[in-house]
Amino acid sequence: MVITWSTLCPSRIAYVRYGTGFLSEVVKGHSTEFIDGGEQKRKIYIHRVFLTELIEETKYYYKCFNEENESKQYSFTTLKNGSDWSPRIAVIGDLGLHNAKSAPLLMKLVSENKFDILFHNGDFGYDLDWENGKVGDAFLRFIEPIAARVPYMTSPGNHEEKYNFSNYDNRFTMIDEKTRCKNNHFHSFNIGPAHIISFSTEFYFFTNYGSQQIATQYEWLKNDLMEANLPENREKRPWVITFGHRPMYCSGDRDECHEKRNIVREGIRRGSKQKRVYGLEELFYENKVDIAFWAHQHSSERSWPVYNNTVYNGSTDTPYINPKAPVHIISGNAGNNENLSEFDDFQPKWSAKRILDFGFVQMTVLSKKEILIQQVSATTENVIDEFRIMKNIEQNSGAVF
Ligand SMILES: [Fe+2]
Known part of the structure; x- marks a missing residue:
């Protein structure tokens, strides 16, 4: 700790x-x-x-x-050691100092010992560097009732970019479990039957700080996923879960959801032929990532199992049992001064559920075969959507459409 x-x-x-x-x-x-x-x-x-x-x-x-x-x-x-227990995880994104709608409920649940750990995947305080860093001071003081009680695990968002992410780098301490080195941009750790990977989508966008970091992170991700997939490791921790900031899939009405070629998903252009490299979708799909958490869109959206814009449900009747591709979940609705962001009128095929409300995800890794994911409304304090992902369950063949 x-x-x-x-x-x-x-x-x-x-x-x-x-x-x-x-x-x-x-x-x-x-x-x-x-x-x-x-x-x-x-x-x-x-x-x-x-x-x-x-x-x-x-x-x-x-x-x-x-x-x-x-x-x-x-x-x-x-936390308990080993892989035979059921971690209860809060996942939040885009939490500001002002209009932090989810904070009171999160604080209440943390004080009641309802979570073992929290993931905040980018955009803190709005912004940590504002007012010469005073907003950063105030935001860290604000989240103290949470962060002083449970591990507050982070990945960076675009709001942390100023001065090469220096406020973010200094104010948090993320330790990679394997190397024991501090790295607030990418690191991984194990909890119960899950292997968790935090990484930066921002390397792909702020290349003014260099583009080598995209390659460095990609190689690290590749090695980390390869090790997580060693049979003895995957057997012990069958769930591989990532959290980063800007989504590979979203159907919000902001420009980034309308771009045909998503840079995180497909990578950056390189060389005389402008070939796409360091795209993460292929890597996540090949390495059987189960769930990819995102934020950035100030809304809640979950996908069907999806790869290359194609739905790979476990079966038509039970899409989340033995899914054939990662499930993407956007949890960027914790609340900030920019309020919620609207959805497009058109809902793509891969999009399973869209919710425009403040809130967060609570995820319980029930067992090596089952995860429960619930969307909690900060407005009503109720669970307003829930589903279970199950794997290694005997069933008929999958459905692709
Ligand atoms: Fe963002």
Whole structure:
């Protein structure tokens, strides 16, 4: 577990005091000075403490402190080890500091211990760098009731782009489970029977920071997926789930949903023949990714199993049983000052359900064979859509249309 916090006062020392009852243990971390790229060149101090000696399924209490100041007391419960349990995951996208419609319900559910972990796939605060980084400070303070209690896992969105994603890079700490290295742009980890991959769609769009990062990430994704697909790994963790920001498939009325060639799906043009390379759809399909979460569209949309614009349902009657391609889910409706975005009148064949309401996804990885996905409305606080993806179930052959 990594505890990350920031202070405005210069501080070079970071500690966390923690324990299961008394706060009997102390761990020293490290601190870095972060200078925001805005005209004030405002400085804040980022502190990170790694807690490595934790026991699974145990509630810990903790406080952060430095030379002069001490935080209030927080708590978290460590995740269970191994693959034989059922993680409960919240998936949110595009959550702003203002008009954060889903936040009260998310905070309530987290305080009631309804989630083990949260994925936020891009667009934070609107924007972290605004007002010389003060919006970033306020947003991190705002999500503290969530992020201090459950792992707050991230991938970057377009709103994080300013100054080469520096506010995003400094304010979060994503650790790749295999390499143990920090990488807020792409990393993977295991939870219960699922292998989770977070990656950046933004590398494909902000090539002003270089295009080599597209290739670097692609190679990493390829290797990570190859390892996840080793028979012994896939047997232990049959579910492979990704989360990134800009969708491969969407039917919103914004321009990006109307482009014939989706750059994340099909890749960038390279060489004298302008061949498309580093497209992710082929990679995800070949490596049997089960679910791809997206955001960016301020709405909720789920697909049928789809590849190359073609629906690959498990069967006509039971599309999500033994699906033959990834299922795409857009969860970009957490709420922000840009409000909801409209859908096109035309609903494509691959699109199974579209909802225009604030909310988020709650996903329960029930077993190695079954996942429950529910769309929760922040307006009514009810589940307004749900479906189950099942795999390795004996059935007749699939349906393609
Ligand atoms: Fe976005």
